[in-house]
Amino acid sequence: MSMEYFGFIVDRFGKKYYFTKEQRTQLEHRLPSAQWDSHSYIAMYYKVNVDKVNKYWYTKEEGLIETQLNVSSSLTTIKLWTKTEAFKSIIKELL
Numbered sequence: 001m002s003m004e005y006f007g008f009i010v011d012r013f014g015k016k017y018y019f020t021k022e023q024r025t026q027l028e029h030r031l032p033s034a035q036w037d038s039h040s041y042i043a044m045y046y047k048v049n050v051d052k053v054n055k056y057w058y059t060k061e062e063g064l065i066e067t068q069l070n071v072s073s074s075l076t077t078i079k080l081w082t083k084t085e086a087f088k089s090i091i092k093e094l095l
Contacts, residue, residue: 005065006094007037009053010078012071017046017053021093039067058082060095 008018019027019036027034035041037057043050055068056078064082066075081087 004059004095005037006058006091007039007042007056008058009039009042009048009050009055010073011048011053012073014073014077016081017042017048018090019045020090054078058091058095060091 006018008016010016019042024034024036039053039055040050043053052071054066054070054073057065057067059065064079069075
């Protein structure tokens with residue numbers, strides 16, 4: 001289940017939305033063509049407005065990539081989250 005990037009979105013309250021390895025595995029049989037790291041797909045699944053979230057990708061090579069900022073939230077908080085052990089464990093399983 002290796003991929004090139006990890007996609008996630010963040011609402012104006014700082015809540016992060018993404019698919020974990022476990023979710024991807026559990027849902028894979030029902031949604032075989034799911035685009036797990038698509039910002040639109042993540043927003044649709046979690047029923048949030050894709051135009052009212054900030055969109056990010058993370059790659060091993062480049063780190064955090066801001067793809068679209070639609071709401072005010074703390075980029076510093078997001079950058080700090082990408083340095084936590086919790087985030088690193090997510091990335092380790094997926095990238």
